Amino acid sequence: MSTFDADAVVVGAGPTGLMLAGELRLNGASVIILDKLAEPIMESRALGFSARTIEEFAQRGLIARFGEVGVIPVGHFGGVGLDYQVLEGGSYGARGIPQARTEGVLGGWARELGAEIRRGVEATGLAQDAEGVTLTAQGADGTLTLRARYVVGCDGARSIVRKLAGIDFPGTEPAIELRFADVAGVALRPRFSGERVPGGMVMVIPIGPDRSRVIYFDSAEPLRKSPEAITFEEVAASWQRLTGEDISGATPLWVSSTTDNSRQAAEYRRGRVLLAGDAAHIHLPIGAQGMSAGIQDAVNLGWKLALDIRGRAPRDLLDTYHAERHPVGARILTNTLAQRILYLGGDDITPLREVFTELVDNHASVRRHLVGMVTGLDIRHDVGAGEHPLLGRRLPERELLVDGEKTSVFALLNAGRAVLLELGGDHGLGEAAAGWADRVETVRADQPDCDAPVDGILVRPDGYVAWLAPQGAGLEGLTDALARWFGPAS
Numbered sequence: 001m002s003t004f005d006a007d008a009v010v011v012g013a014g015p016t017g018l019m020l021a022g023e024l025r026l027n028g029a030s031v032i033i034l035d036k037l038a039e040p041i042m043e044s045r046a047l048g049f050s051a052r053t054i055e056e057f058a059q060r061g062l063i064a065r066f067g068e069v070g071v072i073p074v075g076h077f078g079g080v081g082l083d084y085q086v087l088e089g090g091s092y093g094a095r096g097i098p099q100a101r102t103e104g105v106l107g108g109w110a111r112e113l114g115a116e117i118r119r120g121v122e123a124t125g126l127a128q129d130a131e132g133v134t135l136t137a138q139g140a141d142g143t144l145t146l147r148a149r150y151v152v153g154c155d156g157a158r159s160i161v162r163k164l165a166g167i168d169f170p171g172t173e174p175a176i177e178l179r180f181a182d183v184a185g186v187a188l189r190p191r192f193s194g195e196r197v198p199g200g201m202v203m204v205i206p207i208g209p210d211r212s213r214v215i216y217f218d219s220a221e222p223l224r225k226s227p228e229a230i231t232f233e234e235v236a237a238s239w240q241r242l243t244g245e246d247i248s249g250a251t252p253l254w255v256s257s258t259t260d261n262s263r264q265a266a267e268y269r270r271g272r273v274l275l276a277g278d279a280a281h282i283h284l285p286i287g288a289q290g291m292s293a294g295i296q297d298a299v300n301l302g303w304k305l306a307l308d309i310r311g312r313a314p315r316d317l318l319d320t321y322h323a324e325r326h327p328v329g330a331r332i333l334t335n336t337l338a339q340r341i342l343y344l345g346g347d348d349i350t351p352l353r354e355v356f357t358e359l360v361d362n363h364a365s366v367r368r369h370l371v372g373m374v375t376g377l378d379i380r381h382d383v384g385a386g387e388h389p390l391l392g393r394r395l396p397e398r399e400l401l402v403d404g405e406k407t408s409v410f411a412l413l414n415a416g417r418a419v420l421l422e423l424g425g426d427h428g429l430g431e432a433a434a435g436w437a438d439r440v441e442t443v444r445a446d447q448p449d450c451d452a453p454v455d456g457i458l459v460r461p462d463g464y465v466a467w468l469a470p471q472g473a474g475l476e477g478l479t480d481a482l483a484r485w486f487g488p489a490s
Contacts, residue, residue, distance in 0.1 A: 002131045002147060006032040006116070007309045009135055009148040011123050011161050013040070015099065016277030016294030017154035018106035018115075022060070023302020025113035026416030027461075029309045032146065033115060034137055036122035036155075040107065043182075043254050044098035045285065047205060047213065048072075050292035051084070051091045052376035055394065056299050059413040059463050065105045070095040075287070076193040077335075077370045078342025079201070080357050086367050087377050088396055093288035096207060102291070126151060126164045128272045149309055152274045152301070154294070157263075159279035165270050171263030171282075171333070176344055177223050178284070179257040180215040181235045186250035188212045194343070197242050201344055211253070216242055217344050223259070230257050260284040260340050262333045268297075268322040276301060281329035283336040286343070287374040293332055296376060297325050303416060303461035312439060312487045324381045335373050383466045384484065385477065388454075390465045395457065401446040412443055413463060418486060421457045423447045424471075429456045432475050435489025436482045460485060 008024055010017045013035035021031045049057075054071070057063040073085050075092030084090040111117065121139035128134075133151045137144045153161025162169060194203035194215070203215040218238040224230070232252035239247050265280045277294025301321050307313035342353055359366045372378025380392040398409050400421075412419045418440040422429040424447035433442055440458070447453050458467035458481055467481035483489070 004132060004148055005146045006030045006148050008032075008150045008152060008305065009034060009133070009146055010152045010154055011035075011135075012154035012156060012159075012277070012279070013037075013103075013107065013117055013119070014154060014156070014277065014294070015046075015102050015106055015291050016298050017152075018103060018110050019295045020152060020154060020276060020298035020302050021110040021115040021117075022106065022113055023298055023416060023461075024306050024309075025110065025115050026060075027303055027306030027310070029306040031110075031115045032148070033110070033117045034121045034123060035117070035119050038120040040100065040103055042100055043256070044100045045256075045258075046099040046102070046288070046291040047207060048094040048097050048288050049102065049295065050093045050288045050375050051087075051089055052379070052394070053292040053295050054091070054094055055089060055397070055410070056295060056463065058397070058410045059299075060109075060416065061411070061414040062105060062109060065109070066094075066097060066101070069097070072192065074193075075374075077287075077360070077374065078339035078353075078356070079194060079196060080342065080353070080360050081193065082360065082367060082371060084371050084375065086364065087371050087375070090371050090375055090377060093292075093375075096205075098207070099291060123155070123160050123164070126161070126273065133272045150272045150274065150305060152276060152305075153279040154275075154277045154298075156278045157261075157282045159275065161273065162265060162275055162279050165273040165275075167270055167273075167275065168266040169263045170266060172261070172337070174223060174259035174261040176217060176340065177221070177257050177259050178215060178217055179221075179230055179235060179238070179255075180213055181232055181255045182207060182211065182213050182253040183247060183250035184211045184253055186212070186247050188214065188245070188247070196343075200242050202239070202242050214239060214247065218242060219344075219346065224257075230255055258285055260337065262337055264326070264329050264333055268326055269318060274301065274305070274318075274321065280325075281333065283333045284340050286336050286339050289332050289336065289374060289376075292376065293329065296328070299462045300325050303418075307439070307487065314484060314487045317485070317487075320381075328376070328379060331373065379464075381464055383464070384481065386468065388468050388470065390457070391468055393465060394463045395459050395465050398448040400448060402443055407445075409459070410463075412441075413459065413461065415441075416461050417441050418461050418466075419443055419459045421445060421459065423455060423457070424453065425455075427455045427469070428475060429478065432478050433482055436486050438490060439486045440482065458482070458485075 007029040071091035125136040191204040200217040236248040276297035383392045420442045422444045430442040456469040
């Protein structure tokens, strides 16, 4: 029998890896996180997170740790303006929360829950067998060998875990480059959604008192093979050419660039090795989808992996991670490439842009579709039979009354466990689900205000509805749904 250093080793202490570690710890799995960086990053590529990620943080009681979270009500799709509030809970994302702050919040949470974070350690090899994975790594103290039931690569676009596992990473080569700089000491007009200008696109995002991030696409600049070599002098020259504004006297805080290189792992799971975040999918960073998609991967995977580790998972539960998240990742790659064409294409794209704008301006269904796509609020998983519009979708936040006390749907999910809501009286749900009481919490609550009352809702730990009983429909399918997602009854 194998001796394990941890149930899971997570490689990568970015937002995805930290969120996954917290999810695993909530469900009783031991976790070691490895990261090759000796210290957390100070730079922040992401400056916020999506509407769906706001919900997921709220489901774990984390959103309050960010303080007051402002949201951006309006945004764009490929430069075409959109009111993101056309969907309940819709927004272009949280405003002005740097990635470094998000990592700080998630890192503190993971540690509180008992996750161990080891920095300055880089994975160098892995071998898996029927019982677990042996991972080798190199750190300041030499070679380290760890044994775990599972290894999850959350180690970015150049993922060593993905390479060691032999998982293909097909996709498209970069065609364009976005460049950006964080600057201080210069007053600039905000351009939140970006503006098309002759020769490219420019964007200005305030990131603090007297600080801004400038982002631009300059069609006159060739795609470079070494993006890290960009200098602030080059940024200032392009900015003046595109806008007429002189920022050469500003203090550069950070200069970098990114491309539209779009790739997706062919498999999110190979045996006991799994991938999440940028290790599984990369794309043009547009619409706050990159970091958010990784966090959503972690929330989908964490409870499933923990159930498997505890020996409580149905046989094929881990396979649903790839089945559910791979199509979501593919859709993000598609929509970001489509936005690149609309946003950064030349004059030959003008007719397409005009037709697209007409569709957005005149059809509410188009606006809802695009907002749902970018935010992740329209994701629907295959949870089995049933036509109710909530099945397979996230359960929206609602205030509930439980034992005379006010609570909410999201608050009931703080513990990271599944919840079976029995609404408006005793319908026998608790008795039917008694064999799953160690995995599913049954909560009796008053019926919330809604157009179509229901007697019961089974909510997975990630907030998605796995079963639902319309009012008066009885318990048909409940035990099947419990067994499908949470294994056999005890």
